Amino acid sequence: MSIPPFAAFLEEHRGPVYRFLVAAVGRDGADDCFQETFLSALRAYPRLRDASNLRSWVLTIANRKAIDHHRARARAIPVGAAVAEAGGRGAVSGPDGDPEVWWAVRALPPAQRAAVVHRYVLDLPYAEVARILGCSEEAARAAAYEGRRKLRTVLEGTR
Amino acid sequence: MNELFEMRSEDLDGPANRAAARFVERARGAGLIDVAYAFVPSPFGDLLVATSRRGLVRIDYPGPDPDRAIEELATELSPRVLESPGSLDPVRRELDEYFAGRRQAFDVPVDLSLVRGFTRRVLRATARIPFGELATYRDVATRAGSPAAVRAAGNALGSNPIPIVVPCHRVVRTGGGLGGYTGGLERKEFLLELEGVHHAARADPVP
Numbered sequence: 001m002s003i004p005p006f007a008a009f010l011e012e013h014r015g016p017v018y019r020f021l022v023a024a025v026g027r028d029g030a031d032d033c034f035q036e037t038f039l040s041a042l043r044a045y046p047r048l049r050d051a052s053n054l055r056s057w058v059l060t061i062a063n064r065k066a067i068d069h070h071r072a073r074a075r076a077i078p079v080g081a082a083v084a085e086a087g088g089r090g091a092v093s094g095p096d097g098d099p100e101v102w103w104a105v106r107a108l109p110p111a112q113r114a115a116v117v118h119r120y121v122l123d124l125p126y127a128e129v130a131r132i133l134g135c136s137e138e139a140a141r142a143a144a145y146e147g148r149r150k151l152r153t154v155l156e157g158t159r
Numbered sequence: 160m161n162e163l164f165e166m167r168s169e170d171l172d173g174p175a176n177r178a179a180a181r182f183v184e185r186a187r188g189a190g191l192i193d194v195a196y197a198f199v200p201s202p203f204g205d206l207l208v209a210t211s212r213r214g215l216v217r218i219d220y221p222g223p224d225p226d227r228a229i230e231e232l233a234t235e236l237s238p239r240v241l242e243s244p245g246s247l248d249p250v251r252r253e254l255d256e257y258f259a260g261r262r263q264a265f266d267v268p269v270d271l272s273l274v275r276g277f278t279r280r281v282l283r284a285t286a287r288i289p290f291g292e293l294a295t296y297r298d299v300a301t302r303a304g305s306p307a308a309v310r311a312a313g314n315a316l317g318s319n320p321i322p323i324v325v326p327c328h329r330v331v332r333t334g335g336g337l338g339g340y341t342g343g344l345e346r347k348e349f350l351l352e353l354e355g356v357h358h359a360a361r362a363d364p365v366p
Binding site for chain 1: 196237
């Protein structure tokens, strides 16, 4: 299977990547992470040998960019404080207009956050979630389960 | 928890498309595009025009399957192919001027790396035929170094990846017949008319 033109790759995957990033880092951060994701992909593209798992490949990159984004934010504003503030108000929306569930999602540990978004928002099978996260299918299942359980606890606590 | 599932169906096409457009601009600024293409309006409809790092590499008349041309560019040159109209601005300007009758020679660099050998030599010779003048298949075969290879010269012109700018429409038969044209004879006639060629150019009589 030969590597498709990058234009076709971009057209096919911009939707899922953008959706993942909005869920994982919020609307304000999604655009920057999107640029960084596809710039990294474009740099590496000519060295790709296998075109069979391009969606997993680009979502793996997007996941790394989302983690970088959270690390940078954690240095700027302590995430715990931001979530406590959003949750403590019992706010329906976070400061950037997103429903509070996204604040809770973003406060999850990286693997759980990614597993929850890939499984429940992008509707990917666990085998693909595992490939993106670089773990076993069992571990992906456990991370999504544990992430979802935590979300329920957090959200029920604030309502 | 329902919000998790609502995000599945939320319409994000608009923002995703805008993010993709900004990405293309950044890729261009970072010099990461190997082949840029765009659709350029012309009297024949939208031409698919592509440039490599070295120059104009391909022009396709409107066809049923532009994706196939783009795939060929990816296979033959580099998979780093993006639609980037800004990268084609100089070519678009020169084509506009040509079709408006305000330009006789193209200044944009041309990249003939999609063809090799005799074909490339024929097209180099063709590129030197001035605006509004004609050459025969025998002329270009001779200038390409093989005077006897008249038929091969015709084939070479038929595989010209950069019509209009590499003016294969200026090559006609020795007896004055129009010869062939991959884009269709009516386009050849249109281009010659645009250049003010009113010779005995006519479609060859059916034998």
